[in-house]
Amino acid sequence: MSEQESDANEPVEMLRMPVELDYTYSAGTSASRFLRAFAEGKLLGQRCPVDGKVYIPTRGSCPQHGVPIDGEPVEVADKGTLVTYSIVRVPSENIPLELPYVAIQVVLDGADTAMHHVLSECELEDVHMGMRLQAKWKPREEWETSVGNILYFIPIDEPDAPYDSYKEHI
Amino acid sequence: MAELTGVVGIGQTKYAAKRAELSMPGLLREAALRALEDAGLTWNDIDAVVIGKAPDMFEGVMMPELFLNDAVGGAYKPMLRVHTAGSVGGSTAVVAASLVQSGVHDRVLTVAYEKQSESNATWALSISMPFSVATIAGAGGYFAPLVRGYIRRSGAPDDTGIRVAVKDREHALKNPLAHLQLEDISFEMVANSPMLWDPIRYLETCPSSDGACAMIFANEELARQAPNPVAWVHATEMRSEPTMFSGRDQVMPQATLDNAASLYKKAGIQNPREEIDCAEIYVPFSWFEPMWMEGMLFAPTNEGWKMTYEGATKLGGELPVNCSGGVLSSNPIGASGMIRFAESALQVRGMAGEHQVDGAKKALGHAYGGGSQYFSTWIVSSEKP
Amino acid sequence: MRDVAVVGFTQSESVRRERDRNEVEILIPVIHELKTRAGITSEDLDFVCSGSSDYLAGAAFAFVSGLDAVGAWPPLCESHVEMDGAWALYEAWVKIQMGYADLALVYGFGKPSMGDLPLTMALQLDPYTTMPLWPDAVSIAALQARLCLEGGVLSERDMAEAAARDRRNALDNPNAQVAGDFRAEQILSEPYLVSPLRKHDCAPISDGASAVLLAAGDRAKEMCERPAWIRGIEHICEPQELGVRDLTRSRSTEIAAEKAGVGAGKVDVAELSAPFSHQEILVERALGLGSDTEVNPSGGALAGNPIMAVGLSRIGEAADRITKGSANRAVAHATSGPCLQQNLVCVLEG
Numbered sequence: 001m002s003e004q005e006s007d008a009n010e011p012v013e014m015l016r017m018p019v020e021l022d023y024t025y026s027a028g029t030s031a032s033r034f035l036r037a038f039a040e041g042k043l044l045g046q047r048c049p050v051d052g053k054v055y056i057p058t059r060g061s062c063p064q065h066g067v068p069i070d071g072e073p074v075e076v077a078d079k080g081t082l083v084t085y086s087i088v089r090v091p092s093e094n095i096p097l098e099l100p101y102v103a104i105q106v107v108l109d110g111a112d113t114a115m116h117h118v119l120s121e122c123e124l125e126d127v128h129m130g131m132r133l134q135a136k137w138k139p140r141e142e143w144e145t146s147v148g149n150i151l152y153f154i155p156i157d158e159p160d161a162p163y164d165s166y167k168e169h170i
Numbered sequence: 171m172a173e174l175t176g177v178v179g180i181g182q183t184k185y186a187a188k189r190a191e192l193s194m195p196g197l198l199r200e201a202a203l204r205a206l207e208d209a210g211l212t213w214n215d216i217d218a219v220v221i222g223k224a225p226d227m228f229e230g231v232m233m234p235e236l237f238l239n240d241a242v243g244g245a246y247k248p249m250l251r252v253h254t255a256g257s258v259g260g261s262t263a264v265v266a267a268s269l270v271q272s273g274v275h276d277r278v279l280t281v282a283y284e285k286q287s288e289s290n291a292t293w294a295l296s297i298s299m300p301f302s303v304a305t306i307a308g309a310g311g312y313f314a315p316l317v318r319g320y321i322r323r324s325g326a327p328d329d330t331g332i333r334v335a336v337k338d339r340e341h342a343l344k345n346p347l348a349h350l351q352l353e354d355i356s357f358e359m360v361a362n363s364p365m366l367w368d369p370i371r372y373l374e375t376c377p378s379s380d381g382a383c384a385m386i387f388a389n390e391e392l393a394r395q396a397p398n399p400v401a402w403v404h405a406t407e408m409r410s411e412p413t414m415f416s417g418r419d420q421v422m423p424q425a426t427l428d429n430a431a432s433l434y435k436k437a438g439i440q441n442p443r444e445e446i447d448c449a450e451i452y453v454p455f456s457w458f459e460p461m462w463m464e465g466m467l468f469a470p471t472n473e474g475w476k477m478t479y480e481g482a483t484k485l486g487g488e489l490p491v492n493c494s495g496g497v498l499s500s501n502p503i504g505a506s507g508m509i510r511f512a513e514s515a516l517q518v519r520g521m522a523g524e525h526q527v528d529g530a531k532k533a534l535g536h537a538y539g540g541g542s543q544y545f546s547t548w549i550v551s552s553e554k555p
Numbered sequence: 556m557r558d559v560a561v562v563g564f565t566q567s568e569s570v571r572r573e574r575d576r577n578e579v580e581i582l583i584p585v586i587h588e589l590k591t592r593a594g595i596t597s598e599d600l601d602f603v604c605s606g607s608s609d610y611l612a613g614a615a616f617a618f619v620s621g622l623d624a625v626g627a628w629p630p631l632c633e634s635h636v637e638m639d640g641a642w643a644l645y646e647a648w649v650k651i652q653m654g655y656a657d658l659a660l661v662y663g664f665g666k667p668s669m670g671d672l673p674l675t676m677a678l679q680l681d682p683y684t685t686m687p688l689w690p691d692a693v694s695i696a697a698l699q700a701r702l703c704l705e706g707g708v709l710s711e712r713d714m715a716e717a718a719a720r721d722r723r724n725a726l727d728n729p730n731a732q733v734a735g736d737f738r739a740e741q742i743l744s745e746p747y748l749v750s751p752l753r754k755h756d757c758a759p760i761s762d763g764a765s766a767v768l769l770a771a772g773d774r775a776k777e778m779c780e781r782p783a784w785i786r787g788i789e790h791i792c793e794p795q796e797l798g799v800r801d802l803t804r805s806r807s808t809e810i811a812a813e814k815a816g817v818g819a820g821k822v823d824v825a826e827l828s829a830p831f832s833h834q835e836i837l838v839e840r841a842l843g844l845g846s847d848t849e850v851n852p853s854g855g856a857l858a859g860n861p862i863m864a865v866g867l868s869r870i871g872e873a874a875d876r877i878t879k880g881s882a883n884r885a886v887a888h889a890t891s892g893p894c895l896q897q898n899l900v901c902v903l904e905g
Contacts, residue, residue, distance in 0.1 A: 013190040017687050019230050019678065023613040023669045028577030053416035059623060060580040063412030066590070066597055066626015068583055084322075086314030087368035092307040093293060103311055103367075112416040116306055129322060163322070168417045170319035172653040193683060219792075225615035226637065231686070232610040232678035233637055236892040240794035246810065249792035249897065250646065253609075253637040255616055261634055265646060272652035273556070294615045410603075410633035412622050425630035540619050544633075 179209025222262025223504030256539025259507025342495025507537025560782030569859030640867030725854025763861025787815030
């Protein structure tokens with residue numbers, strides 16, 4: 001009690017108020033189809049009905065044209081071109097990767113949108129735009145309905161894609 | 171149709187990593203009371219309140235404007251809460267101004283804030299969602315690849331970003347409210363600071379700050395009674411586009427180009443570089459200065475970096491940019507956009523103190539957010555349109 | 556002031572849990588249908604404004620993906636409020652008033668089934684002194700109901716009558732989540748959920764979305780045979796602290812109603828967004844509605860409560876009745892915050 005009294009004029013500058021809320025997410029109808037295919041090692045995109053561009057993953061609509069994307073799926077390759085990247089040297093509590101790691105945007109062959117992922121098994125000084133990459137999958141028995149089935153991308157021995165071929169994705 | 175509207179009061183808190191001596195309501199009041207003092211007004215003179223901040227998760231309060239409203243004199247008044255990602259401070263000012271421009275209200279108070287010390291923004295921005303792989307480490311992780319894209323297409327020298335950082339940090343030394351005050355700032359100091367998200371170095375990034383910024387708008391008749399000079403709103407503009415679509419130019423989004431063209435048209439500006447005296451641009455990572463010099467049509471495509479290189483964007487240069495020290499020096503996220511708007515108004519009011527641009531008559535305030543997809547801007551002037 | 560009207564309204568069904576669709580997928584058909592019916596594309600929109608809440612989605616910037624449902628291309632003049640879509644409509648109305656827009660799209664959406672809504676709403680309270688006690692939204696409303704009962708402001712029967720009326724009205728609303736041929740006696744015979752509130756006194760938890768088109772003057776007349784003209788739209792916010800305001804009346808609704816001119820003529824229809832039966836009565840009284848007003852023909856928020864869209868839907872429902880010719884003058888109401896803290900009142904005429 002006396003201790004509290006002596007602190008009576010001290011400002012309270014910080015409270016700890018842990019907030020824990022549970023959420024149950026649905027991937028959505030469109031992404032569910034994509035994820036179910038992913039569990040079988042297939043990468044499924046869908047075409048925008050307006051301009052025919054292949055979106056992967058789809059989210060049910062074309063963000064550019066505001067129309068539903070509900071047509072037949074289009075399979076795209078698990079290799080592609082590195083569009084742009086950053087070598088990340090900052091720890092983030094949500095990201096379990098060892099530092100430094102290479103955050104990339106990769107456009108898969110047959111797709112018209114780039115996706116965010118990670119590059120590995122590559123010397124940092126060798127990372128460059130336009131390099132050709134291949135997905136490194138988890139062992140087949142560990143596949144689930146998650147994009148985590150692809151651990152990361154690795155470089156492959158193919159000539160670089162010319163800048164003009166991927167610059168529209170930056 | 172729009173009523174002529176002026177900024178008659180501006181209040182900013184001291185920006186710092188921790189304003190632990192203040193609660194959230196206290197932080198907002200510090201800014202709002204200074205704005206009232208500047209305008210020579212009291213709470214009772216205010217018709218409506220507009221509050222802006224970035225995501226609620228930053229402080230862990232859902233729709234915090236509800237509990238903050240009466241601390242800024244909003245009890246039994248209309249109150250709006252704006253949230254448009256990083257551009258929110260700018261959008262909030264635009265919405266507040268529109269309440270007067272539309273003739274709906276005569277005098278409106280707007281406050282934007284963030285209390286980053288009561289939160290963890292990088293956590294809130296990187297919450298792992300199911301079905302996806304977490305690879306993007308906060309805002310830096312998102313924007314670094316875009317900076318690389320800009321360097322590739324423009325051929326800008328690698329040290330352009332360093333030069334921007336040095337300039338803004340020198341400017342901050344002239345602004346007593348700025349959070350980061352690096353007395354011994356130098357090219358070497360920035361160049362040798364750790365590479366965080368290659369090609370972005372530590373001193374090329376913005377800090378995490380606590381702070382709030384407030385402005386008071388009045389219609390023409392009431393603005394004439396203001397004790398201090400008025401910044402007249404010539405035009406406001408906002409543009410948004412989707413985060414991702416096939417072929418989207420993420421480095422120089424169409425939304426910034428459309429926004430700039432429309433803003434200048436509304437403000438009757440033919441040649442922005444000549445007619446605008448100074449600008450406060452949202453630059454959270456130094457490379458975004460040259461990028462937005464192009465995005466705001468001050469420089470031809472791929473030549474924005476030349477303005478930095480030539481010293482045009484320095485205090486005393488042809489188009490001083492971020493004389494306050496910018497987002498690189500103070501970053502209470504939700505307020506950062508409004509600070510740009512407020513600082514541009516301070517310049518044309520001749521009230522910017524040591525970082526005043528001599529004879530500034532027309533200024534640009536700018537904010538952007540999301541994945542370079544939300545833009546809000548305005549033109550203010552010491553003269554009526 | 557410019558003449559501004561509601562010229563289109565679409566909404567999703569209110570459902571307890573959208574199992575398959577995410578928020579954007581709920582929104583896509585709502586906006587698509589509105590645009591298709593009006594025969595417009597995104598390029599025709601001078602302004603777009605939305606209302607949603609990050610905490611419902613448990614993620615920062617949850618509203619950003621909402622844009623994907625609109626088709627924001629070419630880039631749109633667009634804004635967002637972290638409020639019910641009714642306030643987004645207010646912002647759009649202001650934009651039209653200032654002459655920056657003639658046609659505006661407004662939408663609101665929420666998928667509260669992802670989390671625990673009553674508990675999440677506790678995060679709206681003062682984070683230093685109140686929220687750490689985690690008072691959930693139903694309990695807070697129950698405290699208010701108790702005050703009303705003890706103060707003789709209303710009775711449990713009044714509450715049951717209001718709930719039963721909404722349930723019955725909802726039978727004609729294909730989008731309603733809770734409907735039934737209820738009588739007050741039935742409701743009163745049920746056990747308390749959180750005393751003195753019974754299950755029927757509480758709005759359901761609903762996933763859903765709605766969208767409205769606003770147009771000015773001649774544009775409205777071109778687009779709609781019978782536009783629902785906004786003759787008054789006002790909103791007021793009270794202090795939040797429960798101890799500093801009279802919880803047995805809705806002062807902010809009273810002020811907004813007076814400024815919006817609710818009393819200037821007969822009100823044919825009123826659509827109220829109160830999420831608890833006692834609050835519905837307080838709002839009804841604050842609006843000064845008489846026995847000649849049909850209240851909540853859609854069933855109101857008690858029949859379907861897609862938070863962040865429910866207030867906008869009330870404006871849409873009221874406008875719909877004018878457009879279809881079954882009402883000449885209507886009032887719509889939206890609310891936000893604990894115990895009717897913030898209220899918006901909109902007067903519409905044919």
